[in-house]
Amino acid sequence: MVTKNILSKEENALNKPFDFELLEKLCLAGAVSGFEDNVLEIIVEKIKDFCDELYRDKLGNLICFKKGQNRREKPFMVCAHMDEVGFCISGINDDGTLIFSQVGMNADVLPSRRVRVGKNNLAGVISARPAHLISDASKGISIDDLCIDIGCYDKQEAANLDLIGQQAYFDSDFCFFGSDFIKSKALDDRVGCAIMCSLIKEDLLYDTYFVFTVGEELGGVGASCATNQVKPYACLILEGTTASDTPYNKGGQRVCVVGNGPVCPFMDGGTLYDKEMYTGIQNLAKDNGIDCQTKTKIAGGTDASKIQSCLSGVKVAAISLACRYIHTGASVASTLDAQKMIKLARLTVNTQW
């Protein structure tokens, strides 16, 4: 591994600020798996003048090649996913409410949430069967107990809106609160997308592929397809990850902690990350005074599980933003962590792996 300190060339290069304006724009766009176009358009507009090659593959992944000052010995890919958890409309009830399937989340977090439905972003509310009418409330809420109320009186009125097969996503604002916290839907993984957009606009030491993937919340189908095209030797995944640092969890059960810096996992539910890259990133953080934590519970997964299985294997590492209440309409993270995450990602991308 060859690490060059990019500060030696440009004093402030390492500390360029995180683009929260872009993050807000990306988070507010609705892009459930399979409907990534809204986010893709924002990204293309932002990066198109800074890429040496930019194309969208057949599956919908956006692939950007950016020349650096030097060629890499072996191809390197950075990736973040464009899609978010949400819903897909699958039918209409007689009373005009919508039947839906959820993509990537638990039904328990859904009742009474505001949503936006279809191409025209119609307002809706997730309606739940009252608790006293559920036969066994102790089992939690089932998707069958839920529907989306879009203010229609009957089935025909809703059918006229042509919503079957369309996406629905959380209707949520993006706000700064407390001393340095942000709250929004889809921080997982618009934070990764925002960081990649910023890095693409910078001068890089080495040639790098940046891939904005589709379908991560459905198991990573986009990532494997992109990897087979780019054929990287190593890959860095930028992600949002679960922080369970609530009063109910202690010690290792917290997984990671908001405010303790970016998360570089050694392992998760789908991947045992490359030892050399894991140690290398931890050392980059240490050498540059960046707080960095690892996951203390083996849970969750990223596109890495698919990427590492492609070709003759791909070395993978991840840097993630610790997010509370991930996969809900109101994830919470620290702006300071985001700032440290882009700094660590910048150092990692400017390293020869």
Place this chain on the structure above:
Amino acid sequence: MYDILNRLMDTPSGSGAEEKIALFLQKEIGKYFDETYFDNAKNLVFHKKGKGENIMFCTSLDTDSVVATSVEDGSANVYITGNISAQTCSQRLITFEGGAKGLLICKADANKGASETFVELLSNQPDIAVGEKGFFDADFASLGDDIYAGFGLCAKLCILSMILSAKNIANTDKNVYFVFTVQSKLGFRSSMQAANTVKPDKAYVIGASEGQFGKILIRVLDKSFTASKVLVDKVQEVAKKCSVEYCLVAKPEQISQCSKIASANDSCLVCQIDLPAKYCDTVRECARLCDAENMANIIEQLILAD
């Protein structure tokens, strides 16, 4: 043969920490092949260059192990890699990569339907880093009548079969790959990469499963895979020639490397041959040494007869 097995049993090889056993193999059989390398997934590949189709023999390097996920107050919370049940290995001795030792404890919480698994460290142990791997004590013992017991014995006997056969194919002119895959206990995560590296025309997976000692098992199907009939016929033919008893088995409840290898970019014929064993995926797997020798003969004859 016993000496090699003994040394294999003494070499820990938890998922993601296969370096030591890979080094052992390089020293032991590297000289019988034309090239040795690691692919990007860290699978260890031995290649004997020759004529004809690419024939791959493949087995796993790793055994069940634990990974420290957090360390607090004299104990380390751990995640168990592999199929071994936490309850069955409770109170076993664990040694971490850095030398720290402790007892694995699994506390089931019936109310929550969950369990807590941690290593209670012995006194005055070195520090453990989060992410550090821990290995079970091999507890290798002879039970008499050529039967042995120990932790990870099945994986080590499969490796032994490959070692023994490697020594006897030095003069073949066939194009043969011996591949030792990593992270199999984490869902055979590197098997497809191995097949993408080697691009075999025929792949034989060497494994172990529950069966009667003395009878090699030819797996015709498992949960996600049906074996190539051509290869199954070939193995039967060779087993007869070697006078090795065998039986065809279906393991619909199990998964194997086969489906991953068959899903690689270039399709190939795949079949799995299993050593018979008892108490698989427990802390004390039992198997016979002579079955590994039989397996080695079959591997050797499959190469020569191809």
